[in-house]
Amino acid sequence: MSSRALFAGAGCSVLLTTSYLAPLLSPNHFTVYFFLFPLSNVFLATLLDVVAIGLLAAVAWSFIERMNRRNLLWPALFAGIVSAEVYRLSGFAGWSFSKHRLEVLAAFLLSLAFSVRWWRHAWFGWLIDGAYVSLGVLGFSVFWVVPELAYLALSTSSHETPGFESAETRRDVGGPRIVWIVFDELSQDQLYDHRASGLALPNFDRLRAESLEFTNIQPSGYFTRVVIPSLLTGRRASNMRGSSSGKLDLYFDDTHRWERFEAGRTIFADARTLGWTTGIVGWTIPYCRLFAGWVDICYWSDEYPIVDGSDMTPQQGVFANASYPILKLMRSVVPVGTLQSSYYEKNWVAPQTRDYQSIIVHALALAGDSTIRFKFIHLPIPHPPAIYDRHTHAFSSAGSYLDNLALSDMALGQLLDVLAKAPEWSDTTLIVGGDHSWRIDEWRSIHWTAEDQAASKGQFDTRPALLVHLPGQNTAQKFAMKSQALLMHDFLGALLRDLIHSPQDVISRLGHAQPLVSASAR
Secondary structure (H helix, E strand, O other): OOHHHHHHHHHHHHHHHHHHHHHHHOOOOHHHHOOOOOOHHHHHHHHHHHHHHHHHHHHHHHHHOOOOOOOOHHHHHHHHHHHHHHHHHHHHHOOOOOHHHHHHHHHHHHHHHHHHHHHOHHHHHHHHHHHHHHHHHHHOOHHHHHHHHHHHHHHOOOOOOOEEEOOOOOOOOOOOEEEEEEEOOOEHHHHHHOOOOOOOOHHHHHHHOOOEEEOOEEOOOOOHHHHHHHHHHOOOEEEEEEOOOOOEEEEEOOOOEEEEOOHHHOHHHHHHHOOOOEEEEEEOOOHHHHOOOOOOEEEEEOOOOOOOOOOOOOOOOHHHHHHHHHHHHHHOOOOOOOOOOOOOOOOOHHHHHHHHHHHHHHHHHHHOOOOOOEEEEEEOOOOOOOOEEOOOOEEOOOOOHHHHHHHHHHHHHHHHHHHHHOHHHHHEEEEEEEOOOOOHHHHOOOOOOHHHHHHHOOOOOOOEOEEEEOOOOOOOEEEOOOEEHHHHHHHHHHHHOOOOOOHHHHHHHHOOOOOOOOHHHO
């Protein structure tokens, strides 16, 4: 077998596996950051795919090399290689390359190859050599791909648990309590200002009737992955990236540079310093990895597919994960129903349903735990996709954002019932809101219904909801001026120090269009 065939085989391997190589090896390390360790089975499976496909392709190329250039297979190989390279590279460049465009390109290249072969056979040889060389050049990347996959498999091989409890610092103590509930993607416009006709949200209405409502909150970002760290640190981050070990780096706007996220500089560290016990139950953010040693109770869940469309999961063995790309290829050419369905079925709905079901159980347990004074709960709803049908009161993928709002209301009612029964409820400040609003541009082409279109009217309202209920409050108040969600950190700090006693105290901390002081000065 020639070295040329080996590199061409390696190039074929990279082309065929790029759809899941790219997210796994991305420098932002989202795959490592957002998922529970160990992930080694996924990285080792991908490594096995790259090597196995590369060797099989190299064997095939060793036979192809011997074919006469007049063989009709060569024009097809030329069109296939160049089309695949253009398609994959366009993805890296962020260009939209539809299946129809790919078919048109392949047809054009095939016609070009046959035309050149007919009129100028020498030029045709150059075309084939050029495609062959480009494939070999691409094959050189395996010298980086293979070691990087092996390194990531090793660095993510440690075992993590989805939660922990520390009995050493917990004790049943009195004093003020804080419960902060974040409903992911909770829109002020859809919740209160322009609620869809016939949508009943009795628990949100009950809470609104005895809370201070901020109707013009400006979110601290667009994506949860930067919004939550911004709120917890009191510093606006505009970007984030993970590390190969699952740590978090943030690009802070106040310093205009990347910094490692430090749990010791968040509101939970402030709470611990002031003697508060703390607990977190959350979604998608790896809270328990980030806040290990800083909170007393923690649980997090994110069961989304580790790579969209790959069907790989950390729970599966190496060989099972390695087989999924092959099964995917077979499903594309074999009639539906002749192959066993995949483990994940590339479905967002089922993973998010499982996330919600596990998180709400732990959230209710945290809400009823009298030993925890500061409780933070981050729920994965009403964030799309729809996982509930409000008409049948059952989990379903047939619903809309409004159905997820109804499920959010049900979750709020369960949490309120647990909180109100606790003897410390009379000393509890309850904060309920969204991290950001309903981002219709994100979901219009993915999970969208006629009801979504009618409710949103095709317009993105940026305002998340925010309600603050003080101990003993039984009347409703509104604050309509523009306010910054980023001030939540300062407000929570004042609560921890027992400086908030009236709605006006809340407004003095939260009711500002800009932070009161530079975040970098804190």
